[in-house]
Amino acid sequence: MGICFFCTTNKRVLKNDLAFALFDEFPVSKGHMIFATKRHVKTFF
Numbered sequence: 001m002g003i004c005f006f007c008t009t010n011k012r013v014l015k016n017d018l019a020f021a022l023f024d025e026f027p028v029s030k031g032h033m034i035f036a037t038k039r040h041v042k043t044f045f
């Protein structure tokens with residue numbers, strides 16, 4: 001698997017040992033955030 005946006009972004013505002021969060025650049029509602037795992041995986045499932 002290649003490097004993706006979530007692996008390289010420096011816009012992380014919250015994090016713990018397993019995951020991190022960042023604000024959506026194109027939010028559907030004010031304050032919308034994206035949570036992602038630190039581990040690079042192909043799909044959520």
Ligand SMILES: [Zn+2]
Nearest residue numbers: 004006007040
């Ligand atoms: Zn990745």
